Amino acid sequence: MGDLLSKLGEQNFLNKEEIVHFLSHLTAETKTRLFRMADETRQLHYSKSVYMRGLIEFSNYCRRDCMYCGLRKSNPKVDRYRLTEDEILMCCEEGYALGYRSFVLQSGEDFTFTSRILTRIIQEIKRRFPDSAVTLSIGERDEEFYRKLYEAGADRFLLRHETASRSLYESLHPSMSYDNRIECLHTLKRIGYQVGAGFMVGLPGQTLEHLAEDLLFLKDLHPEMIGIGPFIPHSATPLREATGGTVEDTLVMIAMARLFVPDALMPATTAMGTLDPIGREKALSAGANVVMPILSPLSVREKYALYENKICTGDESAHCRHCIEMRIVSSGYRIDLGRGDHCSYPSPVA
Numbered sequence: 079m080g081d082l083l084s085k086l087g088e089q090n091f092l093n094k095e096e097i098v099h100f101l102s103h104l105t106a107e108t109k110t111r112l113f114r115m116a117d118e119t120r121q122l123h124y125s126k127s128v129y130m131r132g133l134i135e136f137s138n139y140c141r142r143d144c145m146y147c148g149l150r151k152s153n154p155k156v157d158r159y160r161l162t163e164d165e166i167l168m169c170c171e172e173g174y175a176l177g178y179r180s181f182v183l184q185s186g187e188d189f190t191f192t193s194r195i196l197t198r199i200i201q202e203i204k205r206r207f208p209d210s211a212v213t214l215s216i217g218e219r220d221e222e223f224y225r226k227l228y229e230a231g232a233d234r235f236l237l238r239h240e241t242a243s244r245s246l247y248e249s250l251h252p253s254m255s256y257d258n259r260i261e262c263l264h265t266l267k268r269i270g271y272q273v274g275a276g277f278m279v280g281l282p283g284q285t286l287e288h289l290a291e292d293l294l295f296l297k298d299l300h301p302e303m304i305g306i307g308p309f310i311p312h313s314a315t316p317l318r319e320a321t322g323g324t325v326e327d328t329l330v331m332i333a334m335a336r337l338f339v340p341d342a343l344m345p346a347t348t349a350m351g352t353l354d355p356i357g358r359e360k361a362l363s364a365g366a367n368v369v370m371p372i373l374s375p376l377s378v379r380e381k382y383a384l385y386e387n388k389i390c391t392g393d394e395s396a397h398c399r400h401c402i403e404m405r406i407v408s409s410g411y412r413i414d415l416g417r418g419d420h421c422s423y424p425s426p427v428a
């Protein structure tokens with residue numbers, strides 16, 4: 079066991095059999111060492127910095143039916159909303175005043191937001207806040223669409239692969255194509271986006287082999303960002319009775335991903351904070367280095383529920399900013415409110 083951990087630390091790689099063996103024989107002592115190594119590896123590339131990104135959830139409409147997601151189109155209980163262009167810009171305005179220089183625009187797959195509308199929004203954000211980075215998290219579109227938004231000024235794109243197992247992917251995503259998902263990630267990379275992939279831990283039917291495939295997929299893709307969170311069952315989905323993922327298992331995968339892709343930007347997700355009051359702090363100690371406080375208007379926050387009991391839905395943006403800052407600093411890290419680019423990207427001069 080110790081040998082495999084040393085090998086992972088030295089080579090940033092284990093093969094599938096080695097990963098499965100490692101994960102199935104983890105002791106408390108090995109986990110402690112794993113987390114420490116992941117934290118040290120993160121510090122080689124990003125020192126103690128934790129990057130803040132203001133998250134704007136601008137539409138909870140979605141044309142997809144992912145089995146695990148509260149926003150799936152078959153859930154009639156969702157109170158659907160779309161923010162107006164002005165409302166999105168006001169969120170950025172508020173975030174900018176609080177110091178944020180990185181904004182994440184997130185939605186379900188909502189085709190009402192055409193490339194023309196999104197181009198206008200991105201260009202306006204860049205005009206008003208030229209020293210800020212824009213990340214999109216809006217799902218699968220075609221190459222031309224992605225290209226237009228990149229040319230409008232979008233810097234990054236988050237599209238979790240969710241699971242690298244084709245069979246598991248297909249069982250969770252009716253009418254979606256695994257090949258298309260993966261192709262989207264390659265297209266985004268080719269265009270020049272800083273790309274975020276990632277997966278869920280604790281999905282029904284997920285095995286250690288599947289998790290090993292996720293790590294190997296990330297190694298191969300080498301995304302600039304990696305989002306890993308626990309699966310949390312939602313009562314209005316077909317997976318309502320499933321057992322969710324645990325904080326502990328997710329921490330292991332965060333640390334493993336940090337060692338497989340040492341220079342990735344990795345969020346300590348809100349889902350971790352939802353399962354454990356100090357889940358985000360634990361994720362930082364296991365190699366994560368990004369947090370995404372919510373900037374969406376208070377009136378819509380509870381409506382953007384991929385899972386239930388999400389934290390931070392009732393707090394003013396200023397409160398979130400200070401709460402998360404306190405958590406980061408008390409964990410021994412340093413907040414960075416800048417653009418927070420991947421370490422291989424020189425920050426553009428505003």
Ligand code: SF4
Binds near residue numbers: 141143144151384
């Ligand atoms: S996970 Fe994303 S694409 Fe799937 S239903 Fe939820 S919001 Fe839509």
